[in-house]
Amino acid sequence: MSDHPLDAIFDRFISSPSIFKNHEVLRPSHIPDKLPHRDYEIQFLGKALGSALRNNRPSNIFLYGKTGTGKTIVSKYVTKYLQERANSIGKNIIVSLLNCVEIDTDYRVLARLCDLIGEPVPFTGLPTDEVFQRFKAKLDSKKQLLIVVFDELDKLHQKSGDNVLYQLTRINTDLKKAQVSLVCITNDLSFKETLDPRVRSSLSEEELVFKPYNSLQLEDILAERAKEGFHEGVLTEGVISLCAALAAQEHGDARRALDLLRVAAEIAERENESKVLQSHVRKASKQIEKDTIQEALISLPVQTKLVLWAVYVLEKSTLKVITTGDIYKVYLELCKTTGLDPITPRRANSLLNELSMLGVVNTKVVSMGRYGRTTKVSLSVSPRQTRNILCEDFYIKKVSDFNAQTLLGKD
DNA sequence: TGTCCACTGGAACGTACGGCTT
DNA sequence: AAGCCGTACGTTCCAGTGGACA
Numbered sequence: 392m393s394d395h396p397l398d399a400i401f402d403r404f405i406s407s408p409s410i411f412k413n414h415e416v417l418r419p420s421h422i423p424d425k426l427p428h429r430d431y432e433i434q435f436l437g438k439a440l441g442s443a444l445r446n447n448r449p450s451n452i453f454l455y456g457k458t459g460t461g462k463t464i465v466s467k468y469v470t471k472y473l474q475e476r477a478n479s480i481g482k483n484i485i486v487s488l489l490n491c492v493e494i495d496t497d498y499r500v501l502a503r504l505c506d507l508i509g510e511p512v513p514f515t516g517l518p519t520d521e522v523f524q525r526f527k528a529k530l531d532s533k534k535q536l537l538i539v540v541f542d543e544l545d546k547l548h549q550k551s552g553d554n555v556l557y558q559l560t561r562i563n564t565d566l567k568k569a570q571v572s573l574v575c576i577t578n579d580l581s582f583k584e585t586l587d588p589r590v591r592s593s594l595s596e597e598e599l600v601f602k603p604y605n606s607l608q609l610e611d612i613l614a615e616r617a618k619e620g621f622h623e624g625v626l627t628e629g630v631i632s633l634c635a636a637l638a639a640q641e642h643g644d645a646r647r648a649l650d651l652l653r654v655a656a657e658i659a660e661r662e663n664e665s666k667v668l669q670s671h672v673r674k675a676s677k678q679i680e681k682d683t684i685q686e687a688l689i690s691l692p693v694q695t696k697l698v699l700w701a702v703y704v705l706e707k708s709t710l711k712v713i714t715t716g717d718i719y720k721v722y723l724e725l726c727k728t729t730g731l732d733p734i735t736p737r738r739a740n741s742l743l744n745e746l747s748m749l750g751v752v753n754t755k756v757v758s759m760g761r762y763g764r765t766t767k768v769s770l771s772v773s774p775r776q777t778r779n780i781l782c783e784d785f786y787i788k789k790v791s792d793f794n795a796q797t798l799l800g801k802d
Numbered sequence: 803t804g805t806c807c808a809c810t811g812g813a814a815c816g817t818a819c820g821g822c823t824t
Numbered sequence: 825a826a827g828c829c830g831t832a833c834g835t836t837c838c839a840g841t842g843g844a845c846a
Binding site: 512513514515516517518521714715716736737740741744756758759760761762763764765766 | 807
């Protein structure tokens with residue numbers, strides 16, 4: 392017991408005090424008591440939803456703003472307190488926050504809402520219409536207000552259209568006891584134009600745009616959280632402002648700023664330092680970028696990985712410009728070697744577009760006149776990292792030393 | 803000025819699967 | 825057991841297109 396190989400490491404955790412006082416406070420999901428620089432937004436939403444306490448159905452609300460501008464947290468902040476106050480006077484308000492990145496079909500939206508009001512439904516098997524009927528019946532079984540917050544609504548709309556939105560905006564005419572209000576959040580400013588006009592007008596009875604934070608405002612936000620999150624004096628001079636400045640470069644994203652600060656402190660702790668230094672923040676910045684890419688790549692389906700590998704292989708070749716045609720040629724060869732059934736060019740093209748959405752590759756549609764119209768593709772993440780991550784895959788391993796040169800030479 | 807390449811990207815459809823209702 | 829339903833992944837078909845070249 393005295394000479395366990397982990398003793399040295401574990402002892403360090405026991406003996407030296409943690410940098411963190413409360414780790415949770417530094418997560419973007421935490422809702423603090425104060426939200427600096429969002430007073431107006433909080434008041435606005437509070438006024439809009441407050442009418443619920445007076446038995447009126449609140450207007451439907453549209454919230455715009457880029458990522459990390461506080462849309463989600465302000466919504467949570469306001470609805471949480473609204474629920475508390477409603478409970479204290481015996482009113483029944485249910486709030487459902489739906490993240491449309493995960494809940495991206497009509498069926499899933501309704502299934503989630505059903506779960507919430509105590510009408511569990513299977514995750515597949517029922518007609519969507521049936522789920523809606525059940526939801527409506529259960530909801531109307533007593534007097535209550537349901538506030539549905541659609542976070543990143545554009546993702547739901549993109550995949551499944553506005554069917555469910557239409558139904559939900561109309562539902563109040565059918566309900567006798569219960570009422571439904573909608574809060575829609577999106578970071579796509581032009582999104583509203585793509586909605587069905589009927590849905591659009593009833594969804595945006597009220598509207599609010601969240602402006603990005605500037606560097607100073609981000610500092611305030613970080614300072615506020617740091618008070619609770621860290622022991623006193625562990626953040627050295629300039630750490631907070633560096634986090635703020637780095638995040639402000641990326642359109643004033645508060646989530647990013649918080650992540651930077653938290654990860655920087657984690658790195659400091661791992662390095663057995665008692666204080667967080669600016670160098671830790673820089674390391675954190677690199678680390679976060681790396682993690683994001685890794686997460687995106689590792690979970691890709693095999694076919695997508697193979698298409699990406701084709702891009703990688705071509706990037707390594709002497710070719711100056713990579714087009715979809717070349718990628719497909721290489722892809723077919725990769726399929727031969729790995730023994731996988733190839734997908735069609737059409738499908739490969741879709742996968743390439745998905746990779747572009749993820750920010751893994753750059754794509755640009757170009758016309759080469761006589762020589763047709765195609766898409767120029769390039770890797771937008773480090774090739775070395777792409778290789779390291781993809782080569783963990785069973786199939787990619789088989790083609791890890793594939794050389795595009797011979798193939799291109801033949802043509 | 804018109805042609806025509808090498809695709810792009812929308813739409814409809816097919817298949818496999820888990821899981822429901824009757 | 826039969827008949828649906830939603831989801832994921834893929835195919836087939838094909839009209840549309842930007843711009844270098846004859």
